[in-house]
Each structure stands twice: as structure tokens, then as C-alpha cells.
Amino acid sequence: MQVNEHKPLIVAFCCNWCSYAGADLAGNNRLNYPADVKIIRVPCSCRVNPMFVLRAFQRGADGVIICGCHPGDCHYTSGNYYTRRRMAALFSMLDFLGIERERTRLEWVSAAEGAKFAATMNDFVEKVTALGENKRLEDLRCKR
Amino acid sequence: MLKCSLDKINSVFEEIAKTAKLYIPADDKDGSAVYKQWENGIEWSSSLNTVRSPKDFFLPQMENLMEFKTEGKNIEVIDNRCETEDFVIFGVRACDVKSFEVLDRVFLSEPVDSYYASRREKGVIVSTACSKPSETCFCKTFGISPEEPEGDVTTWKTEDEIFFKANTSKGEALLEKLSAYTEECDETVVTEQKEKISAIMAKLPLKDLKTDAFGGGKTEEFFNNPVWEELSGSCLGCGTCTFVCPTCQCYDIKDFNTGKGVIRFRCWDSCMYSEFTKMAHGNNRITQKERFRQRFMHKLVYYPENNDGMFSCVGCGRCLSKCPISMNIVKVMKKIGDVDA
Amino acid sequence: MQKITQNQLIEKAASLLSDGTVNAVLGWSRGEFGYDVTPKMFKTEEDLKENFVWNDFCGVNFSKYLVSKTDRFDGKILVFLKPCDTYSFNQLLTEHRFEREKVYAVGIPCEGMVDVIKLKAVTGEGISEIKEDGENLLVTTIYEDAPVKVAFKDVLLERCINCKSKKHVAYDELMGDEGEVIESKRFDEVAKIEAMTPDERFAFWQNELSRCIRCNACRDACPACTCEKCVFDNPQSGVENKAPANSFEEKMFHIIRAYHVAGRCTDCGECSRVCPQNIPLHLLNRKFIKDINEFYGEYQAGAEVGSRAPLVDYTTEDLEPGEVFDRRDIDA
Amino acid sequence: MSNREETLIPKVGVITDVRIDTPDIKTFRVVTPDGKKAFDHRPGQCAMLSVPGVGEAMFSITSSPTNEEYMEFSIKKCGCVTDWLHQAEVGQQITIRGPYGNPFPVDDVFAGKNLLFIAGGVGLAPLRSVINYCRHYRDRYGDIDIVYGSRSKDDLLDYNEIIEEWSTDAGVNVHLTIDNPQDGWDGHVGFVPSYVKELGFDTNKTAVLCGPPIMIKFTLEGLCELGFDKTQIYTTLELRMKCGVGKCGRCNVGAKYVCKDGPVFRCDELDELPDEY
Incomplete structure (x- = not known):
């Protein structure tokens, strides 16, 4: 079987209150998800500025996923509702510019959903791996 | 003097391209020349001139100067300069050819800028006389001849023929x-x-x-002129005029951390930008008035x-057609110098 | 082909200036070739009579100027606003960017403004005079003996071809007749790009955005871009950059700029008008406007003062980002 | 291409000593990795120091050219590069290029003259180079007076050197002042410009001024009141620089580039420049 040379780099922005704890739970339960997922903890998913997403791609990420509390469960009451609008607009714009839509994703993962976290990451990594290297939002200076 | 039928121009280009990279003005998708x-x-554009000036060939908008690798407390400086390949720029207008002289005086004066010098040595400039100048042209103001531009080779293009004259040994070698x-x-x-060109030049509005x-x-005569306030009042502070200008040469040096090392690069900068002279403890050009004044005083006095006595403007007219609010050096010269044209 | 004449505007300005209603007039001043008008603060009647112009080339949106002009001027400023300018005017008021009391706004009807590049594509170089003649422009060039006749409708700016409204949404006084909001086709181009394959879209934007020279004209002319310090100028922001590099920096700049004005952009079209490289930047903004309309309901920034921009608002039933694509795929 | 000279490409320098002078000024000793001086300089000249990834900035060389072993830079913490340098430890490498600018005319104009140095705050840094040069060649110059002031005693730069070396030299008079009274300070209290007037110097001196713009302005006025001519007074300017060689186009005042034609200017030369510094 041909081994796929390229191992994608995934940046996952996880909200401190739900998704980060969800990732922890996934670890505690020994659930596997690829080590290529680099988690960045943020106080709330709405802390994620669209610039963060682009910067992650610039610095070599092949996929960016943002995880937050389920709608209605935000620790700060409404942060993730804003996230939802912002990311819908941003992802749609990236798609408009021809950047593969599978490279970006927003998911709601609660602190109790370790299994969902692992499954989400596995699925996301698989999709991004299928796309191959990020060529459309890359900065060659960071690639060498 | 040599001539060649325009039918054969693509063969000429092909011949040149065999030994050097050849750049010509060609029409972009939106119709402007580049x-x-x-x-x-790739066809030779019939437009008068390109939107961007050819200063890019010698002073690119952005270029890497050097790299650094850091490890712990140690730094390694990596000088990865390499010699430019031979290249030919074809169809340069008289104004732009003159602009290279303006840049030369900055970059080839001591200490010589090796990046610029290397490209300048390897580049051959083929100029073309302007058979159809625009209303925005005022090269004659600066003593430039659109009838017979300078450059390594001068060419004249008619309906069906092109004429060549070599001015330098580089040019002779090309011909x-x-x-x-x-x-x-x-x-x-x-x-x-x-x-014919002289007759047209005499009809231009800015003649x-x-x-x-x-x-x-x-400096003293113009610096404190109250008119700067009025002229700069509408300036948006964008960098369009400086970036399309063939003689604007100010640059910035910045570092970019790639995660694997640091690239120190140089890029065009604009005296119109608010942070151009900003230091940690102050800025000596606080409002757009001072920045605006700097640009024109630099070109016309400093x-x-x-x-x-050489001016740092060549009358190409790019800023006249590209300024978002149509403020430009001609309006400044007329107002400040009270020159009636 | 403006319905209101230059003299009417000069008279209006002069009378408001002389009766003390205003202390200065923000208007357009005469250039060298008829088409190169420059914004200027007029303070005297003589200056107005000598230099004030109103013609088919007065495209500049004055709303943005009000931010800096009212800040530095003690007194009241008369500003002439075309219908599209009034939207920006309202939007800036919504964001408290200038003091309303310092401005006397006069709404003036606009029949569309001319794109000099389009005009020159017809007439060629060497324009020495431009005259209006009914529905045509008579352009004299140094190369032709007779003036070239150009149909006004053929050389309009893109934003005027797709004019969204002839209605003034803000003014102290209106000259001429009030217009209507227009059913424009302004989203057609966006829809056309949406219908392309991702590869085609990428190629399209790669070609357009790679021409960017990062002159910042789009940002500095934009009435929605009024940050005191732009992130791209701020060395402390970590994203400061002033040069296109590897096609990334310019993409980042335009995505973030469009994003930052999303929901606040009134679609005045200044960004595309001022771009020296003719990049259709308005399409990025229109994409956001179109998305917002589709996802969260019709919204026109600047239509009324104080309205809440969609991206700083939410409902609990909003679409998920993933559903955005699902929905579009079904539509297609 | 490496055979071409390029001034923009710096050398590596090592910080071999960090001296804490005041709460916000540190003095860094810099040599090349093989322990030598990076290059020769003249008093008053500057060097570009940089921290890759942070930035590059111009600093005056505070050590005297007569010091054959190393260079010193007194740096006040006020921006990105200086913040970073203040956190640096001994052994840290940085980059250095230079020397840039015109030096003080120590060998011609200053020779045989009585010298008056007036500095405020970190403005002593460029003067220290000249002062120590003149002390080294003591017989070439007449009397040396040094007026130095700072906000407080703790803010006086090179305090130990001033007390232990400068004050003890024959023919060198040091006059220190601080802005406000302070415990443990029995010297003069007051701003530099007024102190200069109080001291009432004879005009048979060549004066060198360096400090914050406001201090320079008033001290200059004071000296003129005492009867000094502007041709007797030298000062230095500081503006934002990127290249250091008059090409990047931002440090000009009128037609003069501070990096190339300065930073040392005679005060009558400054009068001919437009007021934009």
C-alpha cells in the first residue's frame, strides 16, 4: 500500500470551558486521535479572531478547527453565538476565494464529550489528509 | 541605425529571450499594461505605459536581504545573495529610463547597495520613443526627450517597422x-x-x-508656505503615488520570523504613511501636512x-492618473511655485 | 449628465456660507484635465466661484473626510452628499465617528459617475477637454480634430452601473427630487463567482489579488475603515505588513479588511474606484453583504442610524457554518 | 556575489557584560564572537544593533575609540528592540553594523580648546565617548567642564565612573544636578538649562549638548544669553532610521540625512535646516 507522505498539521482552537476539557476527557479515556492536532486553548471560541485562522494557515497549518461549547452552554452566555456568525461568514469567504472548505470547521464539543472530540478530530484529520497539503493559503517563507 | 519589420518582432523577442530573461509591456486582463x-x-502592448513603473526590476517591492538562524543565545548570519541573471527590459519610455538615473544616484553612491548594483549591471534597457503621449505627460519639464529616449538601445516604432540605435556597448552587443x-x-x-513627437509635445496641456x-x-522659501495645509488637506495618506512613482525609493527593512529562522527583508515604504518616521518616543512628522510636504520637498528641493540640481521627478504622470483624489505633483508645483502653465 | 448644475451648488454653498449657517464647504475643486477633481475645503465665496466643480467625475465619497475635517475644524461644515454617500454618512454616525452638529448635509441627486479608465479606453490618450452634451460626453483630445462622442451610460463606474439606491437616507436639506432604492443587479457578479468551481475561484482571485501593491488606497479611502491605527500598521499587532509577499500577505490583508468592514460596509464602491491596479475589491465586500442577507436577513448598512450590524448580533437559531455550504449546494 | 561589500549585512556581536546603570538604562559591552572589537569608530558615531526577529535600531557608541577591546552602548528601555535587549543576558549574541554618521570634530575644531559638555539623562551616552577620548588625550585639550543632570540620583548614568574617574582628573570639572531634592543628595538641584546659567561659563569654550529636545532648546538659549555663539555649540540629532547610509529616506531634516550628514551638527547648521526634528 502506498503510504501517504504528507502528514497534515491541524490547529484546533478549543474553548477553555468545554472543548478543552473534552479533549482532556478523550485523553483520560485513552481515546485515540492523531498527534498532528495541535490544540490552542482559548478562553472562549469567540476569542478566535479571523486573523488567528489565517495566521495558522500561514504558519503551515493544513486545517483549522474551532471547538466551543454547545449553543446555549457558553460560559460567557453568548460567546459561541457570535462565533457561529463570525465563522460562518469567514468560512464562506474562504470558500469564495477558492480555498477548500474542508480545511476549516466549527464544532461544538462539551466537557463530557470526549468521544465526540476524538471522533471529530479523526474525521477532520482524515478529510484534510485527503486534501493534501495546504497550497492555497500558504506562505512559502514558512515552508522551508 | 537598424530597422526590422514589426512582423518579425516576435522573432526578435525570441532571439533575445534565448540568452536573457526578456520583459515587455503586455496587456493584462483588465486592459492595463504590465x-x-x-x-x-505574449504580445507587446500598445498602451503608452505600464501602471507600475519598471523600478521593480532594480528595486523590487520586496526582497530578502539575508537570513538569520538562531540557536540558544547564538546567531548565524546567512548571506544568501546571488548574482542576478542577465535580463532585458524592452519598451521602456523616456521618463522611466531617466528614473533609473535618479535611483542610481541613491543606490550606487557610497556605500553601494550591492543588491541594486547587481541587478543594474545585469539589466539591459531598451527604450522606445513615445509616439502617442498622454495629457498627463510632462517629461519635457525635466528636460527629458520622449523623441529620443536614453537607454542601452533606443527604438522607434512606426505602423509596420521598428528602428534600433545602440547607445552603449551593452546595447551594441544586444543588437x-x-x-x-x-x-x-x-x-x-x-x-x-x-x-511628429515634438509637435505633439507642444500641444500637451502641461507643456x-x-x-x-x-x-x-x-528649503526656506517653501517649507513654511501655508499652502501645504490646503494642498495636503485632501490627502488620504495612502501610498499609491509613492508606489507607482518610478523615482520614489524609500524603503523599510523588517524581520519576518518564519518559525524556522528569521528573514530580514526590504520593502518599499511610503513617506505618506503615518508611521514612516515614528520612533519609540515620538514622531517628527505628526500630521499628513508634514508627510505630504516631505514627499514634494524631497522631489523638488532636497x-x-x-x-x-537633478529633480527626483521624471514627469511620467502616473501619480496624476492614479491618485484616488487627484492630488499630484503638478498641482503642487503650480500652487507652491506659483508657476503659471 | 447630472441633473443638478454646478451653478446651483455654488449658489447654495455661497448663500449658506454668507448667512453664517456654515463656516466651510467641503466640495470638489477643479483639476487640470476636466476629470481630475480634488476634494477641498472652501472658505470663501470667491474660491467657490473660481474653483468649485460639480460634474460627472465627482466620485469621491465625502463621508470619510468628515471624520478628520470635523475633528480639526471649529465650526460647521457644509457637505454635499450623493445618495450612496449618505449611507456611509449614517454608518459613521452609528459608529460615533463625527459630531452630527458640526455638519450641514445637503443631499444632491446623482446620475452616476464616469470611470476615467473606461472613458480613456474609448477616446484614447490626450484628453484636453470634456463637455456634456445631452446623454453624451464630448471629449476633445489632442489627437483628433473633432471631439469624440461617448455615451455617458457606457463609461459609468461599476458601482454606478449597479447603483443600489438613488434615495438619500440622511440630509439636512435636499436639492432636486428624492430618488428610490433600486433593485440592482449588484450581486450577479458575486453569484457568478460562487457558481465557479473552487479551482476557478482560486485562479480568479489569485490573479486579481496578486496584482495588489499594498498601497492601502482601498483602506484609506474606505469610509468604514476609520480605525485610529490599523492592525496592519501596528508593529505591536504581530500582523503588521506593508508589502505583498508570496501572495499570502496581500490575501490576508484583503480578507481581513473585507471582514473587518463586513456588516458595516455600505457598498459605496470607493475601494474599487481608487484601486490603482483595478482589483474588483467590491466583490469581496458584496460577498459578505450577500451572505449576511441570505443567512441573517436583509441588511443594508447605513440605511438608518443606530442599526445593529449583523456580525455583532446573533439569534439562537442561526445557521451553522457547515450548513451554509449544504444550503448552497442544494440551491445549486 | 559574496565578494561584494554590503553594509546592510551585519556582523555577529556578543554581549559580554551588562551593567545596570539606572532603573531604565543598561550599558552593554559588545565584542565579536572571537573577542575583538567589531570595528573602529570615532567619538559620536553610531552603530546599528539588531535582534533578529525583533528589529534593528541605531545607538550611539558610548565607549571611547581609545578603548581597543570592546564597544559599549548605554541603552534606555523605550521600544521593541530596547525592551528585548534589557532582558538579554551575558553571552547573548546580537548583530552589529556600522560605524555610521559623522563624529565630533575632536581632532581639528576641538583641539586646543576648552570644552564644555552638557548632557541630560541618557544624553550622556554619546558624550561619554568624546569625554573619555578627550581625557585620554588630555594634553590636546584645555579645561573640560561637564554639566550633567538627570531626574534623580538613581537616574544618573555612569555615576561611578563620573565620581571616581572624571571628577578626580586634573582640569576636569564635573557639575552634577538632579531635578528634585532627594535624600542622600547634597549636590545641586534644578534643571540643566538653569544650572548652566547659574554656573555662568566663560565663552572661551566649545560646548557640546546632548539630551532631550526640550533640554537642548533651553540650554541653547541659555548659552546664547551667556554670550556663546552658535558656531561654538555642537549637538546631536536622533530620528528614525532603517539603513544608516542615507538611502532609506526617512531621517532627513530638509536636505540633510541625520544618519549620513549627522548625527553631530553645529547649532548654526541646525538653524539652516527646517524645523522638523
């Missing part, structure tokens, strides 16, 4: 290579075209614009003071 590397299928496509001829047609009021040593 310098493109020639390859089969030598083209001998299979060219034939000797007299100067009748070219002289005729030159006369009477003069530089007499400006030059070195006039530069000539340091360069034997």
Missing part, C-alpha cells in the same frame, strides 16, 4: 545578436517621427510647466540639493 516575462503568445533580423537604414523615418521656481537651496 511588464511580463516574454514567452510565445549584434539581432543582426539576422535587422538591416541597416538611414534616419529619414526616425527623424520624421521625432518631429508650459516649469521647474525654475524649484531646486536645491529653496533631492536636487544633493544631486547637482
